[in-house]
Amino acid sequence: MQQPRPLTLIAELSYQCPLHCPYCSNPLDIGAEKYRRELETGDWTRTFREARALGVLQLALTGGEPMLRRDLVELCAGARDAGLYSSLITAGVHFTRERAEALKSAGLDHVQISIQSPDPEENDRIAGNRSFEKKIAAARFAKELDFPLTINCVLHRQNLDRIEEILDLALDLGAQRLELANTQYYGWAVANQDALMPSWEQLQRAEEAVQRFRERVGPEVDVLWVLPDFYEDLPKPCMGGWGRAAMVVAPNGDVLPCQAASTIPGLEFANVREHPLEWIWSESDAFTRFRGTDWMQEPCRTCPLGRQEEDFGGCRCQALRLTGDAAATDPVCRFSPHHDRVVSARESAQTDEFLYRAIKRPARV
């Protein structure tokens, strides 16, 4: 098989964050010693250049909260120099007019601001932080400076019924894109599954609202809506396929095929401080382990729908979590012998209480 080229680099600049979202995709051990030593400015800008040489065009500057990096302006300049299209994925609370201007001058291309709910009080309760007003102000600064603006809202049982308010808020704010990201059960979301899992009725109503909005507003706002995995019966090509389209660099320089890959025991992650990115992509254990189709077991190996090159067996982290084997077929698939575990998770017990993301307190999952 010809070696694929990556298109996207996800740079997790820091796991520090003022918010405590209960569905955060960061690992549960964000407070661990290994994440304390964040990469230096020069490590990042070199990584950006190496990424471009490998084929990367899109750079996501994320975290945690990327705006907590004091060298963010330099990093944006480095990204532009390297020829990458940069997106800042931020909670918005530190996106002041002054910093926004500096980022614009440095060459930042696009701003994505998260909203936890269109209702200020509910937003602040979900985020575990008083942040709604600052997010709205941040969105307005982004528009004033002519940044293309994406609003991102992670959806779950406790905010899905406000879908119409979310759509209208994005339109009011002048967003070009709205990412309606149904919660994926990795990281902190696993600990909060009972509080987050929506009902089928909620999802259907939301999907209809999205459809009406698209018909009314047209291409002016690009609404991204994807049905959550747990209500599907065929898996999605997680990350566009393992080691096929994207790489994630953790704050300490470890390079992962996806944000949740550190949950897979026995996978070794090479670090940009020690290895060229090209080697990490082509040769490292983590990237070659589940690349292509040779690693597949049944029923993937003889997939009745011939989808091996379409969904690449789905999500490895989900397979691990639900079957105990990271090389198993993603149980979202109706051909998986473990598909019943996905079906039964749809009816998990319901609670409104969150276990908030926190760096100091270890979670029990």
Place this chain on the structure above:
Amino acid sequence: MTRPRLVTGARLQFDEVRDEHVLLVPEGVVRLNPTAAAVLELCDGERSLDEIVGALSERYDGADLRDDVQGLVDDMTQRGLVVDAAA
């Protein structure tokens, strides 16, 4: 569509790694053939569609590219990648 321009935040670039023109947009990459890239370079919000067709016609030995240009601009508009600067 009177004076087409690229949507806010879209950037044309040549990808030396893949040896092709691309349009970079928020979280997306649109691969372009050389003609499409030439059309989009002229979508600056100043030129009218007629002027774009005229400029390309000069560059390509008088070929009539009106249908191609119109088709591309319509398609890109449908996808939200090109907007009307006069609107």
